[in-house]
Amino acid sequence: xxxxxxxxxxxxxxxxxxxxxxxxxxxxxxxxxxxxxxxxxxxxxxxxxxxxxxxxxxxxxxxxxxxxxxxxxxxxxxxxxxxxxxxxxxxxxxxxxxxxxxxxxxxxxxxxxxxxxxxxxxxxxxxxxxxxxxxxxxxxxxxxxxxxxxxxxxxxxxxxx
Numbered sequence: 060x061x062x063x064x065x066x067x068x069x070x071x072x073x074x075x076x077x078x079x080x081x082x083x084x085x086x087x088x089x090x091x092x093x094x095x096x097x098x099x100x101x102x103x104x105x106x107x108x109x110x111x112x113x114x115x116x117x118x119x120x121x122x123x124x125x126x127x128x129x130x131x132x133x134x135x136x137x138x139x140x141x142x143x144x145x146x147x148x149x150x151x152x153x154x155x156x157x158x159x160x161x162x163x164x165x166x167x168x169x170x171x172x173x174x175x176x177x178x179x180x181x182x183x184x185x186x187x188x189x190x191x192x193x194x195x196x197x198x199x200x201x202x203x204x205x206x207x208x209x210x211x212x213x214x215x216x217x218x219x220x
Contacts, residue, residue: 094217098159098187099132101215106134106155109208113137119156120148123175130176131187132157134207152179155207159187183207191215 103115119133127148135143135153143149156176158169166186173184177198183205186194191214195202205211 092161094189095131095159095161097217098191098215101217102132102157102159102185102187105211105215106132106208109210110134110155113154114140116153119153121152121156121176121179122148122150123179125171125175128172128175130156130172131159150179152176152181154182155185155205156181156183157185157187160189162189187215191217 099117103117106115113134113136116133116135117131119130119135121128121130121133130152133153134155134157139151139153143151158164158172160166160169169186173196176184182197183202184196185205186196188194193211193213193215195205195211197206204213
């Protein structure tokens, strides 16, 4: 079953879960939370402010060698968007891919996703930890700050907890 068929399936329309596929095309789901959604918006706001040459994308759908993955937030340059528009899923990764950890995630899972996104052309991969601490990576190592958005804060603060 292809990704667009899944998206168009009325049975899957109102699920309270984010879903991805694994390498065999099976659906994997994780529950959504309001905390998660707030972090997505705050990260997107920072990206808009610091990187005016592109756009943040919430729930960015990327085809990988291990199935379709849905990044919590991504930042795509104008060039990326001219090439791909709103293709569903993107055949390559936008320049920055951000995953927000939740209790159902492990760092090992994020390490695997990081490699999948880099294999599809991501220039940086960021992890937002459960309390908002940020980790930045290029395809070689962890960075102390983002190379693409060096003013991005090391900690994303929720306006309330």
